[in-house]
Amino acid sequence: MTLVVWANGRIVLPEEPVVTALDHGLTVGDGVFESCIVTGGTPFALARHLERLHDSADRIGLAGIDDDAIQAALGHVLAAGAGEVNRVRITVTSGPGPLGSRRGDGPLTLIVVGSRGAAPAQCRVVRAPWRRNENSPLAGVKSTSYGEAAVIAQYARAHGADEAIIANTAGDLCEGSASNVFVETGGEVLTPPVAAGCLAGVSRALALEWGAAAGLPVRVAEPGELPFLVLDDVLEARAHLSLSASSRGVQAVDSLDGRALEPGPLLAQLSAIYASEAAKNPNP
Secondary structure, three states: OOEEEEEOOEEEOOOOOOOOOOEHHHHOOOEEEEEEEEEOOEEOOHHHHHHHHHHHHHHOOOOOOOHHHHHHHHHHHHHHHOOOOOEEEEEEEOOEOOOOOOOOOOOOEEEEEEEOOOOOOOOEEEEEEEEEOOOOOOOOOOEOOOHHHHHHHHHHHHOOOOEEEEEEOOOEEEEEOOOEEEEEEOOEEEEOOHHHOOOOOHHHHHHHHHHHHOOOOEEEOOOOOOEOOHHHHHHOOOOEEEEEEOOOEEEEOOEEOOEEOOOOHHHHHHHHHHHHHHHHOOOO
């Protein structure tokens, strides 16, 4: 497996320690991150990912992220990967701190990891029993406090699926553990609003932009317009379901709660448009 790690200003061995035992990214999950695919040696939609990294950092009051340092680290990782890296993850934490929630004085910790992995070949989904708190200070933040998502992902795996979808506290459709959701219903393609508590996914935004530009009826749903119960309509083929993520693009869901699904025609068009536009421009 290809794995390239940059930390503390240099490429290090994957098994080499890179943070102290007091790093707040480890002790309390105090940090932010971004993951993106690499196409043709270029991190896809990097400018958008960096913009969201800063937005996440601003949301949690984490200042001082250095884009030049990130760009330099990415260059070292991609060079060391020698064309084998097709995914990169950028992680920034608040750095060493006291054994409690209060932050220390830094400096920030920056780690960039390059790896190689296959895109998900299928998309089997289950409904998870938990709810996203859309009023949480971390709602919509790409935070290293990712324990909740890890539990949801493990639930999916334990139930023979690749992803699990959750509602929010209002009972509305929200998101997957690492994906956004698109529903084809009533002759339109809808995705939950960020106010529902979901992450403002980069792939989600591009799908909305490219789909609308191509004339597809795709939009962000109004609050309350996509209840979690819309998934019952999906099971009865009155609606259709796809997920979006950096590693997936826009991917049709093959099964929901163990029942096979047929792809929606509008969602199939959206998937094709996304793939075509992404191939044209590595940094849209």
